[in-house]
Amino acid sequence: MKKITLAAVALAFSASAALAQDVVRMGTEGAYPPFNFINDDNELEGFEIDLGNEMCARANLSCEWVINDWDTIIPNLVAGNYDTIIAGMSITEARSEVISFTQNYKEPDPSRYAALIGTDASVIDSGVIATQSNTVQAGYVAETDADLIEFPTPDETIAAVRAGEADAVLADGDFLRPIVEESSDLEFIGEPMHIGGGVGMGVRQSDVELRETFDAVITEMKEDGSLNELLIRWFGEDTPTF
Amino acid sequence: MFQFCADPATLPDWQWFACYLTTGTHLAFYRSFLVVMALLAVVAPLALGMGLLGALALRARLFPVNMLGRGYVNLVRGVPDIVFFLFVPIALGQGIEWVLHHIHCPDWDQPIRQGNDFIVCREAKMPPVGASAWARNIYAFSMAAIAFALVFGAFVANTLYGAMQAVPRAQVETAEAYGMTRAQAFRRVVMPQMWIFALPGLSNIWQILIKSTPLLFLLGIQDAVYWARELGGAKTSLYTYPHPDWRVWYFLALLVFYLMLTWSSEKGFGALTARLSRGQATAEGDRQRKAAA
Numbered sequence: 001m002k003k004i005t006l007a008a009v010a011l012a013f014s015a016s017a018a019l020a021q022d023v024v025r026m027g028t029e030g031a032y033p034p035f036n037f038i039n040d041d042n043e044l045e046g047f048e049i050d051l052g053n054e055m056c057a058r059a060n061l062s063c064e065w066v067i068n069d070w071d072t073i074i075p076n077l078v079a080g081n082y083d084t085i086i087a088g089m090s091i092t093e094a095r096s097e098v099i100s101f102t103q104n105y106k107e108p109d110p111s112r113y114a115a116l117i118g119t120d121a122s123v124i125d126s127g128v129i130a131t132q133s134n135t136v137q138a139g140y141v142a143e144t145d146a147d148l149i150e151f152p153t154p155d156e157t158i159a160a161v162r163a164g165e166a167d168a169v170l171a172d173g174d175f176l177r178p179i180v181e182e183s184s185d186l187e188f189i190g191e192p193m194h195i196g197g198g199v200g201m202g203v204r205q206s207d208v209e210l211r212e213t214f215d216a217v218i219t220e221m222k223e224d225g226s227l228n229e230l231l232i233r234w235f236g237e238d239t240p241t242f
Numbered sequence: 243m244f245q246f247c248a249d250p251a252t253l254p255d256w257q258w259f260a261c262y263l264t265t266g267t268h269l270a271f272y273r274s275f276l277v278v279m280a281l282l283a284v285v286a287p288l289a290l291g292m293g294l295l296g297a298l299a300l301r302a303r304l305f306p307v308n309m310l311g312r313g314y315v316n317l318v319r320g321v322p323d324i325v326f327f328l329f330v331p332i333a334l335g336q337g338i339e340w341v342l343h344h345i346h347c348p349d350w351d352q353p354i355r356q357g358n359d360f361i362v363c364r365e366a367k368m369p370p371v372g373a374s375a376w377a378r379n380i381y382a383f384s385m386a387a388i389a390f391a392l393v394f395g396a397f398v399a400n401t402l403y404g405a406m407q408a409v410p411r412a413q414v415e416t417a418e419a420y421g422m423t424r425a426q427a428f429r430r431v432v433m434p435q436m437w438i439f440a441l442p443g444l445s446n447i448w449q450i451l452i453k454s455t456p457l458l459f460l461l462g463i464q465d466a467v468y469w470a471r472e473l474g475g476a477k478t479s480l481y482t483y484p485h486p487d488w489r490v491w492y493f494l495a496l497l498v499f500y501l502m503l504t505w506s507s508e509k510g511f512g513a514l515t516a517r518l519s520r521g522q523a524t525a526e527g528d529r530q531r532k533a534a535a
Contacts, residue, residue: 040482206359
């Protein structure tokens with residue numbers, strides 16, 4: 001009898017342990033509208049928040065959001081402070097050496113240059129270009145003849161252009177579009193460019209199971225069209241869908 | 243917050259601002275000032291304790307203890323603060339997990355370091371798996387407090403050591419002539435008198451500590467600087483309260499806050515100096531004696 005009780009207790013414990021394990025901590029930046037941002041009620045909002053919550057619901061995981069600086073978002077994933085990065089991160093070779101990615105949940109969107117109205121497009125090759133640090137755009141500008149200044153947050157890159165500190169900003173078109181449309185002093189210059197691959201979710205390289213789980217959910221959401229719905233809701237009708 | 247905040251776009255200016263300044267993010271901004279004050283309240287006594295231990299180690303005759311004190315003081319003072327703030331929480335966090343891992347999971351056969359990843363078993367996770375956000379915040383805050391205490395403790399140690407040396411040697415000799423042991427002379431003569439010599443140095447360190455609190459942001463704690471930057475940035479109509487770049491006003495508020503804090507603590511130190519100078523053979527003590535006479 002005693003043995004049976006013990007076994008039952010052990011079983012209960014392992015069951016509760018398995019349940020507790022299902023808390024997945026999702027790391028995001030919370031400063032990159034419309035991908036992810038903190039709204040006025042101090043809550044996370046954006047495309048990736050909706051997507052992340054939906055994926056967790058489908059995979060039967062309970063998820064918890066963690067906000068982390070962009071600059072340390074990969075080291076803190078690797079250190080185990082959270083389990084996934086879902087922060088508008090483009091899938092690149094350099095990043096894939098450190099962490100692994102799920103398949104992309106958003107097609108690559110062309111990067112754009114934005115500058116004060118009347119700025120000559122030649123600044124793209126010879127001027128000062130602002131980007132967020134550790135982004136694919138920063139890597140791109142470093143390869144051109146233009147001078148690069150990097151900022152820790154996307155918001156500061158725009159402020160630098162307005163302050164005249166930089167001639168133009170290079171960033172994801174999705175991020176720049178609402179800003180340029182609503183302001184009276186900024187416009188796009190130059191042609192849209194494809195830099196980097198699509199946007200995917202980052203997980204630790206040792207977390208194969210978690211990556212496979214999310215991969216399967218993304219496939220499912222691509223097939224039933226729910227991912228497209230989300231993309232259109234947050235990025236508009238013209239955004240590339242699956 | 244207020245009844246009329248339902249549709250901010252149609253509000254007159256003063257109501258718009260009343261709503262804007264009471265949003266959830268602004269309340270978090272106001273709370274973050276309390277976090278800064280809490281950190282100061284926790285770190286000050288911790289650093290003073292570390293400093294006292296360090297100073298005693300520096301004075302110790304026992305060679306290993308003396309070397310430990312010197313090593314601590316010189317190492318920490320010689321490395322940029324910011325490196326320590328980044329190093330201590332990571333090293334301490336992984337150290338704790340490593341120890342817990344070896345206690346809870348002795349049968350674990352995989353290596354802890356796999357490439358870039360630091361992997362310990364579930365039971366060894368710190369903070370524990372499934373801990374509330376609140377518990378995690380406390381954990382991060384404690385890590386930050388320990389890092390601050392370690393760094394500032396080294397400066398305090400050197401200041402206190404100097405202050406102990408500054409107590410006139412003749413007084414210690416007199417105490418020993420009365421038959422006190424070395425320890426008794428230290429407790430009864432050196433300790434009570436050293437503070438007046440330590441005070442200018444301690445007030446310096448305190449001011450620097452206040453000014454260092456924005457480093458909290460580096461440790462992933464959402465302090466006042468984080469919120470000022472976040473709230474001040476230009477907001478598109480995706481937000482309920484769109485506005486242009488207002489960072490200058492937010493940083494101005496921070497400036498006023500920090501200036502008030504340092505100004506009022508300077509007052510506090512002034513009062514403390516007057517109190518501790520009483521009966522001392524220092525210029526201030528002399529002046530007090532003459533004024534009283």
